[in-house]
Amino acid sequence: MTFVDEVKSAVTVRAALLVIGVLGLMVAFIASYAGAFHHPKPKDVPFGVVAPAQISAQAVQRLNAIPGGALDARAVEDRAAATRQLRDRDIDGALIVDPGSTTDTLLVAGGGGASLSQAVELVVTSIEKAEQRTVKVVDVAPADPEDARGLSSFYLVVGWCVGGYLCAAILAISHGARPANVQRAVIRLGALAVYSIAAGLLGALIIGPVLGALPGSYLGLAGLGALVVFAVGATTLAFQGLAGIVGIGLAILVVVVLGNPSAGGAYPYPLLPPFWKAIGPALPPGAGTWAARSIAYFRGNAVTGPLLVLSAWAVGGAAVTLVMAGLRKRDERAGDDPLEVGAGAGA
Structure with a gap:
């Protein structure tokens, strides 16, 4: 048998097609994982804002105007309602605005993923810093220390x-x-x-x-x-x-x-x-x-x-x-x- 005959005998058409299919899976694997993970950034994160009525709309508008649309902010009645929505997984963060102080409170839920709560904290902190305000972070649903x-x-x-x-x-x-x-x-x-x-x-x-x-x-x-x-x-x-x-x-x-x-x-x-x-x-x-x-x-x-x-x-x-x-x-x-x-x- 010639070398070509040996190859044809050793590698059938079906086997070749299966190998090509596996190659396609490998390429898809790389493309999918790299595509999903290479540049994570927050987009339309459900976010609550608790603020006095006279400044609530302005605070919501300010957060929704963040470049890139990082937050999808909406007004929330009070801190208890914001905490409840976080624990119900309706929102992923909430800002409690205190007009009588230079410090606001950011509520997050670390159990939903550390990378998300940290991204929300980074976005809100940068906005607050630009207005010469500080943020106190409170995790209302923290991940277990062993997790x-x-x-x-x-x-x-x-x-x-x-x-x-x-x-x-x-x-x-x-x-x-x-x-x-x-x-x-x-x-x-x-x-x-x-x-x-x-x-x-x-x-x-x-x-x-x-x-x-x-x-x-x-x-x-x-x-x-x-x-x-x-x-x-x-x-x-x-x-x-x-x-x-x-x-x-x-x-x-x-x-x-x-x-x-x-x-x-x-x-x-x-x-x-x-x-x-x-x-x-x-x-x-x-x-x-x-x-x-x-x-x-x-x-x-x-x-x-x-x-x-x-x-x-x-x-x-x-x-x-x-x-x-x-x-x-x-x-x-x-x-x-x-x-x-x-x-x-x-x-």
Whole structure:
């Protein structure tokens, strides 16, 4: 055989296409992470202003006129209302203006992400300094001392997401990417559900009681973890039902390449560029990170939307998996799909 024949024999067209696909994933990974993180800056941060009626409108206008539109300021009735909105995650900061003093008070919520609270503090401090005023910073929902920069919730959710798509990928590698029939699809989803419950319980145990890295309800975090793992796993099974083993790459594209940098972990949503800010809340890592922080630091407030997002991925993934299994004509021959390792097992 010539060298060219050896190459053709060793590297099939399918293998070459898969390698090209992996190269594309790598490029997308670099572009997505660098695009999201290379130049974080605050934009339209929900912000409250507490000031006497005669100067309230002027104070709001002054903050909204900051170059670049860093703050989306609105008047708030009093300090108690501002604190409540911060803990409900309706705003990310609030300025309490004291016209009888040269010092104002800035309320922040460090549990929502240290980078965001620090960015808000920097913006407000620069404005106040220009007017020869000082700012006293009060954190009404601080991150736990063991939770470095409020990132433990993000790392926890990333771990759950990895567990979800790896579980589905292992099922594909072991018994073929596409279930042989609806019954086998139900078995896979059932196995994924059991795995998800175990992953949720263990992840919450490690991050809370074992490491002390994240406060909040253990059962609340465990339940969230089970939902995150199942949502990601079911989505991966659905992609595999649609595209075979290539579906694993599609799951990585959605969850890792697009989902992780837009999750609001290292940089919360107001610091991300428009594209990542828009897609983050709709993807499992973003929904999971927001919900984990809410459980840990905000008394479980503002979790309905993220839980609905995760439920939609879970239900949608399971439904597509079952539908694709029902549409597939079972092939008893071994090697039904040359891209599926172990396809002959027909599970």
